[in-house]
Structure formats: C-alpha cells, structure tokens
Amino acid sequence: MKHYILEAKNISKTYNGFQALENVSLSLEKGKIYGLIGQNGAGKTTFMRIIAGLSFPTSGELYLFHQSSQKALQAGRKQMGSMIENPSILDNMNARDNLRVHKIMKGIKEENTEQRVLEIVGLGHTGKKKAKDFSLGMRQRLGIAITLLGNPEILMLDEPVNGLDPSGIAEIRQLIKKLAAKHQMTILLSSHHLAELHQTADEFIIVNEGKILKTLSHNTLEQQIDKHLLIDCNEPEKLPKVLRESLHTENFIVQPDQSVKLYDFTDEKEKLSKTLIEHGIIVTTFATQEESLESYYLHLIGGQADATIKSRFL
Numbered sequence: 255m256k257h258y259i260l261e262a263k264n265i266s267k268t269y270n271g272f273q274a275l276e277n278v279s280l281s282l283e284k285g286k287i288y289g290l291i292g293q294n295g296a297g298k299t300t301f302m303r304i305i306a307g308l309s310f311p312t313s314g315e316l317y318l319f320h321q322s323s324q325k326a327l328q329a330g331r332k333q334m335g336s337m338i339e340n341p342s343i344l345d346n347m348n349a350r351d352n353l354r355v356h357k358i359m360k361g362i363k364e365e366n367t368e369q370r371v372l373e374i375v376g377l378g379h380t381g382k383k384k385a386k387d388f389s390l391g392m393r394q395r396l397g398i399a400i401t402l403l404g405n406p407e408i409l410m411l412d413e414p415v416n417g418l419d420p421s422g423i424a425e426i427r428q429l430i431k432k433l434a435a436k437h438q439m440t441i442l443l444s445s446h447h448l449a450e451l452h453q454t455a456d457e458f459i460i461v462n463e464g465k466i467l468k469t470l471s472h473n474t475l476e477q478q479i480d481k482h483l484l485i486d487c488n489e490p491e492k493l494p495k496v497l498r499e500s501l502h503t504e505n506f507i508v509q510p511d512q513s514v515k516l517y518d519f520t521d522e523k524e525k526l527s528k529t530l531i532e533h534g535i536i537v538t539t540f541a542t543q544e545e546s547l548e549s550y551y552l553h554l555i556g557g558q559a560d561a562t563i564k565s566r567f568l
C-alpha cells in the first residue's frame with residue numbers, strides 16, 4: 255500500500271466569485287519530489303498556500319499524515335517547511351542569525367540546529383557574511399535552510415530556482431534531490447523552468463486554470479516522450495509517398511516547412527537512408543530528436559497544438 259503523507263481531496267478556492275482552484279485532488283508519497291507545472295495564474299501558489307495553512311479552501315479536504323481535523327492539520331504543519339514567494343531573509347544579519355530568528359519565531363528548541371541546516375544547504379562556511387552580500391543562489395539556499403528548521407517531513411518550494419544562473423540552478427537541484435533521497439523528505443515544488451523540473455522531479459502535476467490537467471511520473475513521461483527523426487531532403491513532396499509505400503509507415507508528420515518528423519526507424523537509420531537513396535531522395539538533415547517536458551506540456555495545454563502529437567499524449 256502506498257504511504258501518502260499528504261492528500262488533497264477536491265480542494266476548491268474562490269476569490270470574490272473567481273475560481274482560482276477547482277476540485278484539486280492529489281496524493282503525495284513520502285520521499286518523492288513533485289513538480290507543479292502551470293502558466294502564470296494557474297493556481298500553483300494558491301494551492302501551496304492552502305497546504306501551508308496561509309489560506310483556507312472554499313471547499314474540499316486536506317489530510318496531513320492521514321488526518322484532517324484542524325488540530326491535526328496544525329500539528330502536521332509543524333512537520334512542514336515552506337518557501338512561498340520570496341524567502342523572508344533579514345539582510346543585515348548573517349546566515350546563522352537569520353536562522354536563529356526563524357527558530358525563535360517557530361518555537362524550535364533543538365540546539366545547534368543552525369549549523370546543521372547550514373551544512374545541509376552548503377552555507378556552513380559563510381561565517382559573519384551578511385545576507386545582503388549573498389548571491390541570489392546563496393539567498394535561495396538560505397531560504398531553504400529556513401524551511402529545514404524543525405526537521406520537516408514535507409517541503410514546499412514555490413519557484414526555488416527563479417532568477418538563478420545555470421550553476422545556481424544545478425546547486426538547488428542537487429540540494430532538492432539530496433533532501434528527498436538522503437533525508438526522505440517529500441518535496442512539492444513549482445517552477446516555470448521545465449527543463450530543470452524534468453531533471454529534478456519524480457512526478458509531474460500539470461495545472462491549468464485552477465484544475466489538474468494531468469499527473470504523470472517521470473518514468474511515464476520518458477515512455478511517452480517520443481523520439482523521432484527530423485528529416486529534410488531535396489524532394490520533400492516525394493518523401494511521404496516513399497515512407498508510406500516503401501517503408502509502410504504512417505507514423506510521421508509533415509511540418510509547415512516540409513521537413514518530416516518520423517517516429518519509426520529511429521534505431522534503423524541505415525535501412526531508412528538506403529531506401530531513400532534508392533528512390534533518389536537526398537537527405538540534408540537527419541537528426542534524432544526527443545520531445546521534452548516543455549514540449550509535452552505545451553502540446554497538452556494546446557499552446558502549440560499539433561493534433562497528431564496531441565492525440566499521442568492524451
């Protein structure tokens with residue numbers, strides 16, 4: 255049986271008649287990383303705020319550690335760390351003092367916890383350096399360190415790599431993966447950086463206009479992501495006929511620029527090129543390409559709708 259530590263059941267949220275969330279249901283398993291994907295205004299932050307207890311749902315139920323009473327949710331939230339919107343950092347204090355302030359605010363008694371969490375996020379060496387002199391990546395890591403106070407089992411990180419450079423992004427990715435793998439934390443993170451999320455999350459939750467459009471695992475995504483060959487040639491009008499009649503495939507798309515995306519023969523390039531040459535077709539581009547989480551998402555929400563591809567995904 256799966257061990258869900260957080261369950262949302264039909265959560266809806268309305269602001270003055272505007273439906274920001276509609277019947278959102280999902281279950282989070284211990285130790286997994288969940289990536290929340292959606293356009294601006296899709297409802298990601300609203301959902302996280304409800305889980306963190308910063309906002310109340312209009313309807314629906316939330317279960318933390320299998321319990322849903324207000325008392326149990328309050329207790330459950332003590333096992334939760336969240337960084338929603340910008341981390342609250344005091345610029346004139348060093349990392350350790352920032353943590354000390356948050357420790358007092360959260361009523362955490364554990365001794366030496368500051369150094370422990372600073373080591374986890376890789377800021378153990380920052381000494382007297384004030385937060386105002388930190389790089390953006392260091393600030394994000396300090397923000398995550400704040401969420402780690404109190405040894406939470408669940409972490410919620412809203413856009414943790416926003417504005418970071420590639421090395422800062424990679425550092426946060428490694429940190430998040432470490433927290434899930436080594437510390438068995440369940441992590442819910444939102445990001446517009448889909449290439450990054452593809453590398454980080456175990457499960458993807460795609461939200462659109464307040465509703466969950468799709469949830470899928472990293473493995474399912476990998477299976478569904480199509481590998482294809484992109485072919486440009488000297489006789490583009492002849493190519494579809496040869497593919498159909500000599501190679502017996504319909505599994506291709508002719509694009510507006512007349513190049514062809516072929517979803518068969520990705521591992522039989524030699525056979526393919528031999529047949530094309532026999533028919534007098536000279537190939538000028540012959541590239542193996544893979545769809546990404548980003549293209550999957552765009553096809554799913556219809557941003558770059560291509561009926562054929564869309565039908566493959568849905």
Ligand SMILES: Nc1ncnc2c1ncn2[C@@H]1O[C@H](COP(=O)(O)OP(=O)(O)OP(=O)(O)O)[C@@H](O)[C@H]1O
Nearest residue numbers: 269272273274292293294295296297298299300301
């Ligand atoms: N306090 C509020 N009052 C009224 N409307 C709100 C409030 N908070 C959020 N909304 C609306 O709810 C919708 C969802 O907003 P939310 O911030 O959850 O989206 P998001 O997916 O996090 O977007 P982004 O990627 O831009 O952060 C938006 O249309 C937003 O304008």
